[in-house]
Amino acid sequence: MLKGGVPGNKVSLIIVPIIAAAGLTIPKSSTRAITSPSGTADSMEVLAPVTFPSEELKEIVSKNNACIIWGGALETAPADNILIEIERPLHMDPIGLMIPSILTKKLSLGVKKLVLDIPVGQGTKFPTPDKGRLFAYLFKEIAANVGIEAECALTLAHQPIGHAVGPALEAREALILLKDYSAGPNSLIEKSTDLAGILLEMGGKAQKGEGQLLAKDILRSGKAFRKMMQIIEAQGGDPNISPDDIEVGPFVKECFATKNGYIVEVNNSFVNQIAKAAGCPSSKSSGVEIIKKQGAKIKEGEIIFRIYSHSESKLRKAVKIYNSTGGPIRLGGMIIERI
Amino acid sequence: MLKGGVPGNKVSLIIVPIIAAAGLTIPKSSTRAITSPSGTADSMEVLAPVTFPSEELKEIVSKNNACIIWGGALETAPADNILIEIERPLHMDPIGLMIPSILTKKLSLGVKKLVLDIPVGQGTKFPTPDKGRLFAYLFKEIAANVGIEAECALTLAHQPIGHAVGPALEAREALILLKDYSAGPNSLIEKSTDLAGILLEMGGKAQKGEGQLLAKDILRSGKAFRKMMQIIEAQGGDPNISPDDIEVGPFVKECFATKNGYIVEVNNSFVNQIAKAAGCPSSKSSGVEIIKKQGAKIKEGEIIFRIYSHSESKLRKAVKIYNSTGGPIRLGGMIIERI
Numbered sequence: 001m002l003k004g005g006v007p008g009n010k011v012s013l014i015i016v017p018i019i020a021a022a023g024l025t026i027p028k029s030s031t032r033a034i035t036s037p038s039g040t041a042d043s044m045e046v047l048a049p050v051t052f053p054s055e056e057l058k059e060i061v062s063k064n065n066a067c068i069i070w071g072g073a074l075e076t077a078p079a080d081n082i083l084i085e086i087e088r089p090l091h092m093d094p095i096g097l098m099i100p101s102i103l104t105k106k107l108s109l110g111v112k113k114l115v116l117d118i119p120v121g122q123g124t125k126f127p128t129p130d131k132g133r134l135f136a137y138l139f140k141e142i143a144a145n146v147g148i149e150a151e152c153a154l155t156l157a158h159q160p161i162g163h164a165v166g167p168a169l170e171a172r173e174a175l176i177l178l179k180d181y182s183a184g185p186n187s188l189i190e191k192s193t194d195l196a197g198i199l200l201e202m203g204g205k206a207q208k209g210e211g212q213l214l215a216k217d218i219l220r221s222g223k224a225f226r227k228m229m230q231i232i233e234a235q236g237g238d239p240n241i242s243p244d245d246i247e248v249g250p251f252v253k254e255c256f257a258t259k260n261g262y263i264v265e266v267n268n269s270f271v272n273q274i275a276k277a278a279g280c281p282s283s284k285s286s287g288v289e290i291i292k293k294q295g296a297k298i299k300e301g302e303i304i305f306r307i308y309s310h311s312e313s314k315l316r317k318a319v320k321i322y323n324s325t326g327g328p329i330r331l332g333g334m335i336i337e338r339i
Numbered sequence: 340m341l342k343g344g345v346p347g348n349k350v351s352l353i354i355v356p357i358i359a360a361a362g363l364t365i366p367k368s369s370t371r372a373i374t375s376p377s378g379t380a381d382s383m384e385v386l387a388p389v390t391f392p393s394e395e396l397k398e399i400v401s402k403n404n405a406c407i408i409w410g411g412a413l414e415t416a417p418a419d420n421i422l423i424e425i426e427r428p429l430h431m432d433p434i435g436l437m438i439p440s441i442l443t444k445k446l447s448l449g450v451k452k453l454v455l456d457i458p459v460g461q462g463t464k465f466p467t468p469d470k471g472r473l474f475a476y477l478f479k480e481i482a483a484n485v486g487i488e489a490e491c492a493l494t495l496a497h498q499p500i501g502h503a504v505g506p507a508l509e510a511r512e513a514l515i516l517l518k519d520y521s522a523g524p525n526s527l528i529e530k531s532t533d534l535a536g537i538l539l540e541m542g543g544k545a546q547k548g549e550g551q552l553l554a555k556d557i558l559r560s561g562k563a564f565r566k567m568m569q570i571i572e573a574q575g576g577d578p579n580i581s582p583d584d585i586e587v588g589p590f591v592k593e594c595f596a597t598k599n600g601y602i603v604e605v606n607n608s609f610v611n612q613i614a615k616a617a618g619c620p621s622s623k624s625s626g627v628e629i630i631k632k633q634g635a636k637i638k639e640g641e642i643i644f645r646i647y648s649h650s651e652s653k654l655r656k657a658v659k660i661y662n663s664t665g666g667p668i669r670l671g672g673m674i675i676e677r678i
Contacts (some may be wrong), residue, residue: 136678152678156603186601186636198677261529262634264495295601295634297525338537339475339491 006119007271008160008290012040012068013174014192015199017228018218020066024203027061027109029071037272037280037287038167041070046171046246046284048237057109060234064227067235071105099142106148113149115198119157129154151198155191159266159294162188166280166287169308172246178225179243181216187293193219247285248308251315255305255322262297263304263329266290270321270328278309278318285310288318292329304329345458346610347499347629351379351407352513353531354538356567357557359405363542366400366448368410376611376619376626377506380409385510385585385623387576396448399573403566406574410444438481445487452488454537458496468493490537494530498605498633501527505619505626508647511585517564518582520555526632532558586624587647590654594644594661602635602643602668609660609667617648617657624649627657631668643668 012028019026030040030050041050050070052060060067106114116139118132119125126132136152143150162185164173176183197211206214218224233239271288279286289306292298305327309315322328351367358365369379369389380389389409391399399406445453455478457471458464465471475491482489501524503512515522536550545553557563572578610627618625628645631637644666648654661667 133678140678154678158603190600262525264497339472339479339493 006124006155006157006159006161007037007165007268007275008162008170008173009117009119009191010038010040010043010164010170010174011117011161011188011192011195013043013171013228014177014188014219014224015196016066016068017178017224017231018193018196018215019199019203020064020231021218021223021227022200022203022205022214023065024199024205025061025065026199027057027066027111028068029105029109030068032070032072033281037165037275038170039281040068041072042167042281042284043170043174044068045070046168047175047241048232048235050235052235063234064230066227066231068231069235099139102139103143103146103148107146111148113199113202114143114151115195115202116150116152117195118152118154120154121157124157126154149202151202153195153198155194157268159187160268160271160290161191163290163293164287165271165275165290166248166278166308167284168246168248169287169289172243172248175228175241175243175246178219178228179222181220189216189219248287249285249310251309251312253307253315253319253322254303255307255327257292257298257300257302257304259300260298263292263294265329266293267325267328270325273325274307274318274321274328277314277321278307279311279314283310283314286314290329345463345494345496345498345500346376346607346614347501347504347509347512348456348458348530349377349379349382349503349509349513350456350500350527350531350534352382352510352567353516353527353558353563354535355405355407356517356563356570357532357535357554358538358542359403359570360557360562360566361539361542361544361553362404363538363544364400364404365538366396366405366450367407368444368448369407371409371411372620374611376504376614377509378620379407380411381506381620381623382509382513383407384409385507386514386580387571387574389574391574402573403569405566405570407570408574438478441478442482442485442487446485450487452538452541453482453490454534454541455489455491456534457491457493459493460496463496465493488541490541492534492537494533496607498526499607499610499629500530502629502632503626504610504614504629505587505617505647506623507585507587508626508628511582511587514567514580514582514585517558517567518561520559528555528558587626588624588649590648590651592646592654592658592661593642594646594666596631596637596639596641596643598639600637602631602633602637604668605629605633606664606667609664612664613646613657613660613667616653616660617646618650618653622649622653625653629668 012030016026016028032041033039044050052069057067057069118136120129120132126135132154139152140150162173164170177188193212193215196215200206200214201208201211229239275288286309291306292304298304307315307318307322309318351369355365355367371380372378383389391408396406457475459468459471465474471493478491479489501512503509516527532551532554535554539545539553540547540550568578614627625648630645631643637643646654646657646661648657
């Protein structure tokens with residue numbers, strides 16, 4: 001079975017406003033979650049509508065150089081929409097269908113250049129860099145044949161990006177970072193500015209190797225935040241929305257460390273299972289927060305994980321999975337097991 | 340091919356004095372390096388001789404309840420000595436030979452109880468906990484048949500223990516920790532007190548679950564340090580040796596971070612290759628220091644790795660391997676590769 005990608009990957013909500021703020025046009029079509037707790041379209045929908053007829057879409061993009069929409073609704077790519085509908089009930093997302101699925105939507109939006117994020121590692125579609133690299137070359141070649149210049153980035157996928165997983169929680173984490181660079185989290189800053197940097201270089205806004213610096217400057221300056229508010233407004237959302245306005249839960253369970261140690265692993269697959277049991281993605285306010293990530297020191301009794309759900313019974317189910325798996329966070333000491 | 344264990348695993352130099360200081364008898368027979376840069380016997384030999392006839396050995400152990408010697412020299416286990424000699428040129432260390440090899444030496448020393456450290460994970464003899472667990476059950480059963488009560492600990496092996504790899508560097512790191520608990524490193528403290536704790540529990544010195552606390556107290560109090568000095572003296576070493584007296588190098592190469600980021604992986608196999616190219620284990624003063632480990636933040640230009648060698652040409656060879664592998668330390672950003 002092919003598993004979904006890395007949880008918490010809300011990088012598009014950071015990348016799109018950075019690129020648009022730099023003056024480039026970036027019409028971003030995103031997916032809804034298929035096998036994962038939240039797709040970019042699910043997270044964006046917490047902030048604004050994501051489904052528009054083509055005509056309206058053109059107007060939205062012309063206003064701010066950008067949009068973040070659900071690609072499946074594009075009338076110009078009906079075949080792909082059917083594919084997604086077929087995949088969903090089977091919980092699969094075959095690699096062979098991915099390239100046309102991605103490219104038809106990009107073509108219908110007039111995309112000329114794109115960067116493809118390819119998370120590699122255990123539990124992703126590409127368990128080794130070799131497999132990711134092969135897909136990257138194939139993708140670049142097919143993209144070139146239909147007139148799209150593509151670059152691919154093989155990215156780390158050993159633990160979630162940032163701390164939040166689930167539509168509302170991810171939208172909130174993205175807004176917090178857009179408002180205040182110093183609020184982090186680090187992995188989200190690094191990954192989104194890494195990818196945005198490549199786009200800025202491809203678009204001629206930065207010299208080769210200097211794109212990420214420019215992306216960080218734009219994010220730090222607040223320009224990306226202001227652009228995001230304009231995009232939200234153009235898509236019919238509230239341009240004055242604050243991270244605190246975003247509803248999460250309301251049922252919450254906090255999980256604590258049972259001993260001193262440090263975090264040696266955050267298991268993506270368990271994170272996904274728990275978030276989905278809690279109600280993701282159909283319940284937008286459900287999800288999880290990974291308080292402590294790999295490398296963090298921790299004391300007995302400190303909080304390490306939080307589960308949110310819209311439903312008390314689903315929360316109970318998610319907690320049950322947390323307990324039966326031992327939790328997605330493996331805590332050292334150095335001894336895994338004593339026999 | 341079976342690879343060696345986790346590099347930098349100098350835990351015995353910490354465990355033995357803790358246990359002896361608690362009043363238990365612990366005659367520790369250790370191996371020299373076969374496929375790794377340093378075995379415990381190689382590191383101990385930097386501080387004192389490790390080869391003794393049986394009679395003298397009994398006297399040494401009776402003085403301080405402890406010794407740390409090369410097990411291969413025990414006259415009572417000649418078959419094993421031959422096995423080790425056979426294995427060395429082939430760079431292999433077959434699992435089937437490990438159980439008799441370990442047990443014959445322990446029997447000849449009169450060992451009644453032992454804890455076996457089983458590092459598990461990619462690049463070790465036991466890539467998955469399942470395989471380690473199977474070996475543990477087998478080992479416990481065979482040990483019980485020959486009258487030895489054994490407990491096994493599956494331990495983390497994803498990166499080196501502590502920062503130092505190589506006989507002299509490991510001896511120095513152990514002495515520094517024995518002298519000053521606050522000097523760390525954390526992974527060495529946790530692993531050695533975890534294992535020592537099990538022994539203290541088996542020996543009736545601590546209640547189940549409280550062994551590690553007692554082990555840490557003994558280490559923190561300086562009792563383990565004083566005991567180690569007595570063991571060194573009994574084996575004919577200098578009981579006033581200071582960490583600064585231990586010779587390393589003299590040829591040294593420092594390696595620096597080429598970008599900002601954080602450490603996402605320290606590759607054991609590359610660490611071993613570099614340390615061996617530098618001269619380990621036959622040159623005791625050669626080895627490596629991993630300055631920054633997994634999870635550490637790092638700035639461009641900061642030192643992350645140091646290579647020591649007794650020979651200028653071997654240092655050059657080790658640096659060449661460092662450069663050709665990209666180094667054992669993988670530094671994020673989040674992008675592994677851009678295609």
